[in-house]
Amino acid sequence: MSREPWVKPSIVMQVTGLMNKFGRRSTRKPIEDIDGVAIQELLEKYGSPLFVFSEKAIRAKFKEIKRVFSTRYPDVRFGWSYKTNYLDSVCSILHQEGALAEVVSEYEYEKARRLGIAGSDIFYNGPFKPKDSLVRATKEGAHIHVDHFDELNDLMKISTELKMQPRLAIRINLDAGIYPSWDRFGFNLESGEAMEAVRRIADHGGMRFDGLHLHLGTFILDPVAYANAVGKLLDFADDIQDRFGIKIEYLDLGGGFASSNTLHSQYLPGEEASPSLNQYAEHICGALSRGFADGRSPGLVLETGRALVDEAGYMVTSVIAEKRLPSGLKSLVVDAGVNILFTSFWYKHNVFTTRDITGLQEEVAIYGPLCMNIDVVRPSVMLPPVERGEPLVLHPVGAYNVTQWMQFIRMRPNVVLVGENGVSEIIREAETIEDILSKERLPERLKLS
Numbered sequence: 001m002s003r004e005p006w007v008k009p010s011i012v013m014q015v016t017g018l019m020n021k022f023g024r025r026s027t028r029k030p031i032e033d034i035d036g037v038a039i040q041e042l043l044e045k046y047g048s049p050l051f052v053f054s055e056k057a058i059r060a061k062f063k064e065i066k067r068v069f070s071t072r073y074p075d076v077r078f079g080w081s082y083k084t085n086y087l088d089s090v091c092s093i094l095h096q097e098g099a100l101a102e103v104v105s106e107y108e109y110e111k112a113r114r115l116g117i118a119g120s121d122i123f124y125n126g127p128f129k130p131k132d133s134l135v136r137a138t139k140e141g142a143h144i145h146v147d148h149f150d151e152l153n154d155l156m157k158i159s160t161e162l163k164m165q166p167r168l169a170i171r172i173n174l175d176a177g178i179y180p181s182w183d184r185f186g187f188n189l190e191s192g193e194a195m196e197a198v199r200r201i202a203d204h205g206g207m208r209f210d211g212l213h214l215h216l217g218t219f220i221l222d223p224v225a226y227a228n229a230v231g232k233l234l235d236f237a238d239d240i241q242d243r244f245g246i247k248i249e250y251l252d253l254g255g256g257f258a259s260s261n262t263l264h265s266q267y268l269p270g271e272e273a274s275p276s277l278n279q280y281a282e283h284i285c286g287a288l289s290r291g292f293a294d295g296r297s298p299g300l301v302l303e304t305g306r307a308l309v310d311e312a313g314y315m316v317t318s319v320i321a322e323k324r325l326p327s328g329l330k331s332l333v334v335d336a337g338v339n340i341l342f343t344s345f346w347y348k349h350n351v352f353t354t355r356d357i358t359g360l361q362e363e364v365a366i367y368g369p370l371c372m373n374i375d376v377v378r379p380s381v382m383l384p385p386v387e388r389g390e391p392l393v394l395h396p397v398g399a400y401n402v403t404q405w406m407q408f409i410r411m412r413p414n415v416v417l418v419g420e421n422g423v424s425e426i427i428r429e430a431e432t433i434e435d436i437l438s439k440e441r442l443p444e445r446l447k448l449s
């Protein structure tokens with residue numbers, strides 16, 4: 001006769017009366033698979049910890065943003081924000097869907113070119129564009145978004161030396177009604193700095209100046225800020241045309257849409273607190289519909305990053321140890337820490353088990369594997385009893401982790417894509433000690449005998 005395994009007895013609270021303040025379960029349903037591929041299978045094949053991306057989710061989100069904006073405004077282009085996630089496979093999927101490239105360094109520029117993106121389909125942003133990269137971008141017809149006067153001077157010299165017209169926009173910072181406003185990038189509108197930049201461009205005469213760029217910041221929770229910014233940019237473009245006869249062709253509103261993650265400072269869960277893509281589109285396209293004073297309409301460029309890929313990324317991690325802290329709080333040590341989950345500093349990532357686990361839920365602190373006090377994945381989350389070896393899934397983690405991760409104490413793990421065909425494959429191999437040591441040089445005199 002087979003015996004049932006022993007299960008720790010527990011008393012389960014029966015809740016009656018009003019629903020809790022979110023009207024939802026205090027734990028989440030387990031994530032047993034990603035697009036049909038069992039978590040257990042992924043762990044067996046690729047090890048733990050593991051980043052998993054869903055091709056289906058990336059494509060679906062891009063189709064959604066495209067539909068949401070292009071059904072409201074006729075001329076919309078998307079530049080994929082490389083820094084959000086520049087894994088070749090992720091970029092390629094978005095390019096296949098029709099995204100152009102938005103890059104902020106010569107390294108990202110080169111990555112986009114190697115993937116086959118034409119220079120003329122690249123928006124080149126950022127406060128540091130080395131001069132030879134500006135020469136290349138000029139020759140290749142990239143959209144160079146100028147950040148400061150020193151860069152403008154470089155471009156003027158390049159234009160004279162090459163006898164070519166760099167194709168440029170200026171990055172603007174302005175007061176759109178959000179605090180704190182990002183004023184360290186680009187030229188300030190209200191102080192007159194942006195108009196001064198335009199005056200210098202007009203005086204020089206050797207530039208193809210056709211755009212205004214703006215990136216309000218990231219995780220902007222108030223879509224009205226975009227409408228305010230569009231109003232100011234349209235006025236500014238009209239002013240430029242009156243004073244210098246220069247016609248602006250496009251407004252690039254950068255990125256900044258919130259994903260469904262929950263900020264540490266937020267009370268409501270991100271799924272409730274973050275505006276929908278429809279809400280952003282409604283405000284942006286509504287404000288754009290006014291057009292320029294001469295009746296023309298600007299093209300709209302968006303560089304949406306986190307809102308496009310965050311939800312497509314999962315972190316599969318395993319419990320290494322369970323500890324009781326002196327305060328009585330239960331803590332778990334897992335094998336994924338802030339070294340590979342930089343966004344833990346920002347977000348309360350959702351934590352899922354991969355199966356139904358019976359037993360009483362308890363508040364738990366989740367720590368990573370690093371011997372550093374800052375390595376906190378979730379300071380507090382309700383979980384059923386999980387033991388050593390139990391897999392957990394953290395979600396959403398698709399934005400900014402596989403670019404901001406660091407090789408600190410541990411090496412970076414495998415990254416896997418679950419394809420639309422339901423097949424998983426590695427898109428970035430786990431690092432080995434040889435990868436890391438191949439960059440080190442030990443002078444002969446320091447070698448131990």
Ligand SMILES: Cc1ncc(COP(=O)(O)O)c(C=O)c1O
Pocket residue numbers: 081084102125126215217218219254255256257303304305306307
């Ligand atoms: C110039 C620029 N464009 C686009 C983005 C993408 O922003 P987000 O991921 O908030 O959409 C960033 C990110 O900081 C940026 O600096």
